[in-house]
Amino acid sequence: MAGTAVKTAATALGAAAAFGAGAFAWGSLVERNRFGVRFETLPILEPGARPLTVLHLADLHLAPWQRAKIEWVRSLADLEPDLVVNTGDNLGHVEAQEALEYALAPFASAAGVYVNGSNDYVGPSYKNPLRYFTGPSKRDHKSTALDTPRLESFFQNDLGWLSLNNTARAMTIKGSNIEFFGVNDAHRGWDKLGSLPGAIETMQENVEWPPGRTGQDPITIGVTHAPYQRVLNSFVTNGADVIFAGHTHGGQVRVPGLPALVTNCDIPRDQAQGLSVWHHARRAAYLNVSAGIGTSIYAPVRFACPPEAVLVTLTAGDFSYS
Numbered sequence: 568m569a570g571t572a573v574k575t576a577a578t579a580l581g582a583a584a585a586f587g588a589g590a591f592a593w594g595s596l597v598e599r600n601r602f603g604v605r606f607e608t609l610p611i612l613e614p615g616a617r618p619l620t621v622l623h624l625a626d627l628h629l630a631p632w633q634r635a636k637i638e639w640v641r642s643l644a645d646l647e648p649d650l651v652v653n654t655g656d657n658l659g660h661v662e663a664q665e666a667l668e669y670a671l672a673p674f675a676s677a678a679g680v681y682v683n684g685s686n687d688y689v690g691p692s693y694k695n696p697l698r699y700f701t702g703p704s705k706r707d708h709k710s711t712a713l714d715t716p717r718l719e720s721f722f723q724n725d726l727g728w729l730s731l732n733n734t735a736r737a738m739t740i741k742g743s744n745i746e747f748f749g750v751n752d753a754h755r756g757w758d759k760l761g762s763l764p765g766a767i768e769t770m771q772e773n774v775e776w777p778p779g780r781t782g783q784d785p786i787t788i789g790v791t792h793a794p795y796q797r798v799l800n801s802f803v804t805n806g807a808d809v810i811f812a813g814h815t816h817g818g819q820v821r822v823p824g825l826p827a828l829v830t831n832c833d834i835p836r837d838q839a840q841g842l843s844v845w846h847h848a849r850r851a852a853y854l855n856v857s858a859g860i861g862t863s864i865y866a867p868v869r870f871a872c873p874p875e876a877v878l879v880t881l882t883a884g885d886f887s888y889s
Contacts, residue, residue, distance in 0.1 A: 599869040602639045607842050607879045611808045616883045617741045622648035623877040625813025626859030628659030631666040644673035654813035655684030655792035679728035682749045684792035693865040731790045733759040735770040749790035753798045760801045794834045800847040809853040815839040817858025821871040
């Protein structure tokens, strides 16, 4: 009997080890390269407005050798987005800038806005994955500085994107007036929420909407890299209709059918990926958190959480007949 029990235990351990090895192989070799697009629709535009498509790009963590990712990102231009929202952490390697410029070059014809994540300032470093269960990750002071000025020059001068790092901007797209505001990386404490009301007021006082659109109520879009609750609450207080965020990687390694195990911030685990509604002080805004496109080169695995870009179609709030 004892021998039978030992054999049963050994069989169970062997099966568990085989499953673990298979899961790791799937997550590191297959799923992290199963790029896909999630499609969402939000009825927030003025009645009669033309639909707008918003491509949300998050957490590319790009390394120069990741050819499949680069070509897939380029192919997203075929979706012909009216607006690109980039929520940061674009660089995954100190030598990735040229590859990133190639990957994003097809979007030069689309309007765009961006905020930075920490991996737009410093390169990645190894972290024990188990530490994420004890709370948000801490900065590694040994990280290598990245060429952030070149990155932002590319965004602003080559692509024509607007920076929303602790500021507010405005634009008109296909006849809809849109106000934007955003913050720098809240995960590193670089968000300046106290300055947002002033930035929004300055933007509203100086914006010149196209003729014939001055009576239209603009929609308001908030953009952050990391969806910390203090940021989301502030955005709702400041009138956001929809908020875009990344950073969480959707948990990156998940149990199928369950919420994210970790979020690397303080957002509830069931809102760490996907479209939801964020409530604060009797107000609310739609919240889209992307699972992101990449991973750190030191943790190249996803499980039950494939990489994604998100195409959000903004439509009129009711039906209109012309």
